[in-house]
Amino acid sequence: MEHREETGPHALTRRQLLRVLGAGAIAAGALSACLPGTQPTAGGPGAAPAGGQAPAVSTGAGNQLNIVQWSHFVPAYDKWFDQYVQDWGTKNKIQATVDHVPNLEMPARLAAEAAAKTGHDIIQFTGQVQTYRYEKLLVDVGDIVDAATKKWGDPIPYAKALGFINNSWRALPDHYIVIAPLVRDDLMQEIGSPKLETWDDVRQACAKLKAKGNAAGLAISNCNDANHNWRAIMWTFGASEVKEDGQTVNVDTKEFRDFLNFAKAFYSEAITPEVFAWDDASDNRWLGSGQGGFIHDAISSLRSIEQPNKDLFDKISIRPPLKGPAGQLTMPDANLYAIWDFAKNKEPAKQFLRDFMENWKESMVQSTGYDMPFYKNLFQKPMPVIGDSPKLQILQDFTGDLIHTFGNPGPPNAPAQEVLAAFHIPQIIGIYVRGNTSLEDTVKEAQSRLQPIYDKYKA
Amino acid sequence: VTVVPFWFGRPLTLEHFAYLFTNTRFATWLGNTFLISTFVVVITLVLCIPGAYALARLRFRGAENLGIGIFLTYIVPPTLLFLPMAQLVAALGLYNSKWGLVLVYPTFTIPFCLWLLAGFFRTVPVEIEEAALVDGCTRLQAVLRVVLPLSVAGILTAAIFAFTLGMQEFVYALTFVSTSGEKPVTLGVVTELIRGDVYFWGSLMAGALLAGVPVAVLYNFFLDHFVEGITGGALK
Numbered sequence: 001m002e003h004r005e006e007t008g009p010h011a012l013t014r015r016q017l018l019r020v021l022g023a024g025a026i027a028a029g030a031l032s033a034c035l036p037g038t039q040p041t042a043g044g045p046g047a048a049p050a051g052g053q054a055p056a057v058s059t060g061a062g063n064q065l066n067i068v069q070w071s072h073f074v075p076a077y078d079k080w081f082d083q084y085v086q087d088w089g090t091k092n093k094i095q096a097t098v099d100h101v102p103n104l105e106m107p108a109r110l111a112a113e114a115a116a117k118t119g120h121d122i123i124q125f126t127g128q129v130q131t132y133r134y135e136k137l138l139v140d141v142g143d144i145v146d147a148a149t150k151k152w153g154d155p156i157p158y159a160k161a162l163g164f165i166n167n168s169w170r171a172l173p174d175h176y177i178v179i180a181p182l183v184r185d186d187l188m189q190e191i192g193s194p195k196l197e198t199w200d201d202v203r204q205a206c207a208k209l210k211a212k213g214n215a216a217g218l219a220i221s222n223c224n225d226a227n228h229n230w231r232a233i234m235w236t237f238g239a240s241e242v243k244e245d246g247q248t249v250n251v252d253t254k255e256f257r258d259f260l261n262f263a264k265a266f267y268s269e270a271i272t273p274e275v276f277a278w279d280d281a282s283d284n285r286w287l288g289s290g291q292g293g294f295i296h297d298a299i300s301s302l303r304s305i306e307q308p309n310k311d312l313f314d315k316i317s318i319r320p321p322l323k324g325p326a327g328q329l330t331m332p333d334a335n336l337y338a339i340w341d342f343a344k345n346k347e348p349a350k351q352f353l354r355d356f357m358e359n360w361k362e363s364m365v366q367s368t369g370y371d372m373p374f375y376k377n378l379f380q381k382p383m384p385v386i387g388d389s390p391k392l393q394i395l396q397d398f399t400g401d402l403i404h405t406f407g408n409p410g411p412p413n414a415p416a417q418e419v420l421a422a423f424h425i426p427q428i429i430g431i432y433v434r435g436n437t438s439l440e441d442t443v444k445e446a447q448s449r450l451q452p453i454y455d456k457y458k459a
Numbered sequence: 460v461t462v463v464p465f466w467f468g469r470p471l472t473l474e475h476f477a478y479l480f481t482n483t484r485f486a487t488w489l490g491n492t493f494l495i496s497t498f499v500v501v502i503t504l505v506l507c508i509p510g511a512y513a514l515a516r517l518r519f520r521g522a523e524n525l526g527i528g529i530f531l532t533y534i535v536p537p538t539l540l541f542l543p544m545a546q547l548v549a550a551l552g553l554y555n556s557k558w559g560l561v562l563v564y565p566t567f568t569i570p571f572c573l574w575l576l577a578g579f580f581r582t583v584p585v586e587i588e589e590a591a592l593v594d595g596c597t598r599l600q601a602v603l604r605v606v607l608p609l610s611v612a613g614i615l616t617a618a619i620f621a622f623t624l625g626m627q628e629f630v631y632a633l634t635f636v637s638t639s640g641e642k643p644v645t646l647g648v649v650t651e652l653i654r655g656d657v658y659f660w661g662s663l664m665a666g667a668l669l670a671g672v673p674v675a676v677l678y679n680f681f682l683d684h685f686v687e688g689i690t691g692g693a694l695k
């Protein structure tokens with residue numbers, strides 16, 4: 001039975017209306033697709049960046065170069081880098097552009113480019129290094145690493161773990177970011193300047209500071225800081241999420257239980273519940289507020305205080321990596337460059353990386369000592385910027401066996417990367433330290449979360 | 460406590476606003492946002508007005524299920540859709556272009572506005588439309604001369620919703636656009652003003668304020684229509 005309402009002689013039938021609708025839809029789609037300006041045009045809202053940079057889509061082969069990397073915490077670094085790219089392009093008669101994306105958003109951006117098989121030629125892995133995940137989509141850059149090795153010695157093991165996948169270099173190690181204990185010396189003096197060599201020393205000292213309103217700041221939330229800080233503590237207790245083979249989940253151990261118990265004690269004695277809602281900048285703010293007595297983070301947290309509050313800056317010191325019962329380890333954030341296999345401009349991309357890596361010293365200067373190099377011979381003291389600074393020179397020692405990457409003691413493989421990206425370790429800690437879940441149930445929860453991820457990649 | 464937490468602790472300054480316009484491409488991003496949102500509104504209304512009218516009036520077989528089905532697409536999150544969308548946008552040559560966003564944003568504005576407008580069209584008495592048909596109008600003329608003028612409140616509401624949904628989107632913008640000159644404001648400020656673990660809060664807030672003011676003004680102009688439109692479908 002037809003459900004027709006209209007009966008007038010000039011009524012539009014349903015079929016006619018649908019035809020009109022269909023034609024309208026097609027016309028609108030065609031209009032939006034065909035409108036001019038799908039590329040930036042000079043002078044318009046989509047105009048190229050100042051300096052005449054080109055659109056960043058790979059449209060031709062060989063004479064263009066498109067780079068995407070994070071927004072550096074030092075704005076001046078990005079200005080320097082962008083200018084370098086432009087000058088390099090002019091010198092080599094290549095239209096070179098660089099786009100910036102916040103580091104936390106980079107995985108989504110790269111996932112879209114990998115799905116679309118288009119986008120930039122050079123990409124940067126920042127913090128969440130996904131070399132294993134995209135191994136088959138990345139160009140071998142071993143020739144560039146070889147050239148760097150000849151000049152500056154072998155890449156440090158940390159670099160090799162991240163970039164050397166199945167006997168080939170899938171990413172060029174560029175720099176890493178030291179994560180260090182940052183301590184309010186004046187507050188520590190008020191409680192008798194306790195030694196701060198181990199995490200347990202920090203727990204005891206910060207328990208006293210917390211009573212004075214100067215608790216430590218260690219995020220237990222879905223953020224990079226929580227990922228690298230709690231992993232560092234976990235490793236110093238001899239615990240790990242996975243065994244050396246990178247496949248066997250390793251949380252049902254005495255060491256992991258000891259680590260969880262320490263985390264619970266640290267939480268209840270030394271920090272406050274607001275850490276469950278923290279992001280990567282929260283500990284910076286905590287330290288910058290003048291309240292925080294201790295944080296564990298990059299020197300950006302210190303640098304961001306230096307200008308607005310020099311007095312406070314002077315009261316903060318950087319301490320050596322903290323020890324635990326099983327050793328002294330930290331987890332820096334690494335930045336590596338890679339070239340998509342589907343990039344239209346592979347040769348210019350390789351040439352750019354060859355040329356740019358010569359600027360490691362200027363990178364350190366422009367980043368105010370933030371960007372640490374990856375090659376052994378570049379650690380000769382004094383290093384640029386940090387070597388001559390009494391406050392920062394300790395950063396020169398954050399290398400060698402003291403630094404490891406996620407997945408330790410195994411490789412930073414795809415399941416380890418997924419565990420990292422899903423923030424499972426901070427979440428498991430959060431479950432236990434709140435006090436509503438027993439130790440055994442927390443271990444079971446950890447096992448039930450991690451096992452399917454590692455099983456998935458075994459299959 | 461050294462400062463009163465409910466009052467300004469430091470002297471008032473415009474430096475964060477100045478930073479936006481002198482150190483970032485804020486004006487370009489704002490322009491892109493309004494351009495994208497305007498096109499999204501046009502596309503949404505062009506498709507939703509006849510679509511919603513058809514769902515509300517023509518009562519063809521399966522109309523109700525079709526309406527529900529269209530609305531269900533609205534609840535599929537962009538975090539699931541951005542990968543297949545990326546392939547589509549790249550295939551059309553719109554990757555890294557604001558026009559890619561103009562193409563993609565209607566995928567979430569249309570289901571919502573279609574549902575909203577269908578509810579509103581149902582409140583227009585069918586007798587008025589029938590009177591127009593009796594007086595010699597065609598169905599299309601009845602819609603254009605009678606139904607649409609009576610539905611201005613609903614259409615304006617749909618337009619405002621489409622505009623604001625387009626303005627606030629982030630995931631598609633992040634994953635499809637990276638050239639500075641093509642970014643909408645939601646992406647531009649985040650890219651330039653969140654650097655690693657350092658947040659430029661003053662400029663971020665200034666950017667949010669400047670982007671929000673035009674929308675607030677827009678709402679204010681059409682507030683009565685908006686209230687009428689949003690509540691119009693509630694009663695028959």
